[in-house]
Each structure stands twice: as structure tokens, then as C-alpha cells.
Amino acid sequence: MLISMTGYGRAEEKIGDLKVVIELRAVNSRFLEFVMRLPRGYEKVEDGARTHLQSLLTRGRVTITMNMGTDQTAIGKPRMNEELLQHYQQIANNSAHILGRESESLSIAELLRFPDVITYDTDAEDQVKFNDAVLSLIKKASEQLQAMRLREGELLEQAILEQLNNIVEIMSTIRAEDSGRLELIAEKMRKKIADSSLEGESQIDEKRLEQEIVLWSDKLDIAEELTRLDAHIQHFRELMVENGDAGKRLNFLLQEMNREANTIGSKANSTPIGHAVVELKNEIERIREQVQNIQ
Numbered sequence: 153m154l155i156s157m158t159g160y161g162r163a164e165e166k167i168g169d170l171k172v173v174i175e176l177r178a179v180n181s182r183f184l185e186f187v188m189r190l191p192r193g194y195e196k197v198e199d200g201a202r203t204h205l206q207s208l209l210t211r212g213r214v215t216i217t218m219n220m221g222t223d224q225t226a227i228g229k230p231r232m233n234e235e236l237l238q239h240y241q242q243i244a245n246n247s248a249h250i251l252g253r254e255s256e257s258l259s260i261a262e263l264l265r266f267p268d269v270i271t272y273d274t275d276a277e278d279q280v281k282f283n284d285a286v287l288s289l290i291k292k293a294s295e296q297l298q299a300m301r302l303r304e305g306e307l308l309e310q311a312i313l314e315q316l317n318n319i320v321e322i323m324s325t326i327r328a329e330d331s332g333r334l335e336l337i338a339e340k341m342r343k344k345i346a347d348s349s350l351e352g353e354s355q356i357d358e359k360r361l362e363q364e365i366v367l368w369s370d371k372l373d374i375a376e377e378l379t380r381l382d383a384h385i386q387h388f389r390e391l392m393v394e395n396g397d398a399g400k401r402l403n404f405l406l407q408e409m410n411r412e413a414n415t416i417g418s419k420a421n422s423t424p425i426g427h428a429v430v431e432l433k434n435e436i437e438r439i440r441e442q443v444q445n446i447q
Contacts, residue, residue, distance in 0.1 A: 155447040156304035157212035161297030173219040181213035189217040399446035
């Protein structure tokens with residue numbers, strides 16, 4: 153079963169007197185990367201969230217957002233950093249002096265809004281319990297995220313299977329157009345040589361002529377390319393069933409399929425087959441766009 157790299161999960165819970173909301177958003181990425189938007193001081197929660205999500209995901213860019221509202225008193229007692237408060241006021245005075253103004257007196261409300269002037273002391277044991285509860289909430293949100301990624305993966309799988317069936321049909325058209333093509337080319341070559349001989353040109357050695365026809369037939373034969381395409385399609389289907397995080401390998405297979413299609417187009421020297429190859433490459437490109445979303 154395929155798994156999409158995109159998804160969303162949300163979980164909220166009242167922890168103590170504080171309402172905590174966790175949101176997880178995942179989008180496409182070549183590698184697995186995390187963007188942590190948690191309040192300062194929650195590094196241990198970040199480590200736990202990263203470890204848990206790494207056990208579920210192999211690719212994608214995941215943003216983890218934690219919102220606790222503004223009621224910080226619910227998790228600790230406020231404490232003022234007097235030294236930092238005076239430091240901010242001194243910066244304001246120095247700035248006024250540089251600008252040729254009188255000392256700048258900031259309001260108490262303005263001073264208290266500066267970072268870390270007011271901090272909250274939390275009992276160590278309470279903080280550990282709070283962190284554990286937040287990590288549990290992240291795990292709950294990750295269940296939603298993973299469920300959505302699985303659902304989207306199923307939709308991607310259905311679309312890709314339909315496109316693979318289209319490719320098989322196009323290959324059948326190419327095989328039908330290819331039937332008898334080499335024999336017709338050989339016959340045209342023999343007729344051209346025979347006509348040249350009747351016009352008085354030098355005789356051509358029959359054995360050498362047949363050798364040349366064999367060489368030309370080998371250069372124009374597309375049977376091997378069609379066989380390799382069949383093998384790639386079979387392998388593609390197997391990876392879709394057996395491996396949920398096969399995105400990189402599927403993308404590589406598509407590159408090989410596109411290469412075979414290009415070779416068929418250049419070797420066939422046939423307008424109908426050329427048109428079919430255009431459709432073939434179009435279907436391969438459509439699958440490639442879908443595969444970019446697969447883990």
C-alpha cells in the first residue's frame with residue numbers, strides 16, 4: 153500500500169488548567185525534516201516528538217505547532233528578572249542619548265512585554281508530567297496525520313493503477329503497429345536494390361544484401377524495449393503492493409520507462425508508433441507527478 157507524504161493531524165486537551173492544542177502538517181520533501189513551533193523550554197518534548205515521528209515517517213516536511221493560549225500562570229508562578237528589566241531601560245536611555253533626545257522612559261507595561269522579563273517558575277515534577285501529557289497529545293495528533301496519509305495514498309494508488317493500464321493499452325497499440333514492420337522495411341530495401349539493378353547499376357551481392365538487411369532490422373527492432381517496459385511495469389506494481397515507502401524507487405523506475413519510450417520513438421521510424429510514444433510519455437509523466445507525493 154502506498155502512503156502519501158501530505159497530511160494533517162490535530163489534537164487538543166485540557167492539561168491541568170491549560171488548554172493545549174497540537175497541530176501536525178506534512179508536505180512533500182525529498183528527505184524527512186521537522187519544523188518545531190513549540191514554546192521555549194520544551195526541548196525535551198521536541199526530542200520525544202522527533203523520535204516518535206521518525207518511527208512513522210521516512211520522507212516529508214512535518215511542522216509541529218503547539219498552542220497553549222496566553223494563560224501562562226496555569227503552568228507556573230511568574231517571576232520578574234530585575235536585572236534584565238533595568239537593562240532594557242538602559243538601552244532605551246542610551247538610544248535617546250544617541251538621537252540627541254532626553255532620557256527615554258518606557259512604561260511599565262512596555263518593559264514587561266520584553267522577552268524574558270517575566271518568566272514562570274514551574275515545579276520540576278509538575279513540568280515533567282506536563283511534558284509527558286504534551287507528548288501524548290502529539291502522538292494522538294500523529295494518528296490522525298498517519299490516517300490521512302494512508303487515505304491519500306489509497307487515492308494515489310487508484311490513479312496510478314489506472315494510468316498503468318493506459319500504458320499497457322498504448323503498448324498493445326505499438327505492438328500492433330510493429331507487427332510486420334521489419335519485414336515491410338526489408339521488402340522495400342530489396343525492391344529498391346532490384347530497381348537499381350534494372351536501371352543498369354552494378355549488381356549487389358545477395359549475401360551482403362541480406363546481411364545489411366539484418367543489421368538494419370536489428371537497429372530498428374523495438375521488441376527488447378517493449379519487453380523491458382513490461383518488466384518495469386510488473387516491478388512497479390509489485391513495489392506498490394509490497395512497500396509503503398517506495399516513492400524513490402518508483403521515481404527511478406519511471407525514469408527507466410521514459411528512457412525506453414524515447415528509444416522506441418527513435419528506432420521505430422513510424423508515424424503511428426511515434427504518435428503512440430507521445431501518449432506513452434504523457435502517461436508516464438502523469439504517474440511521475442503522482443509519485444512525487446508518495447513517501
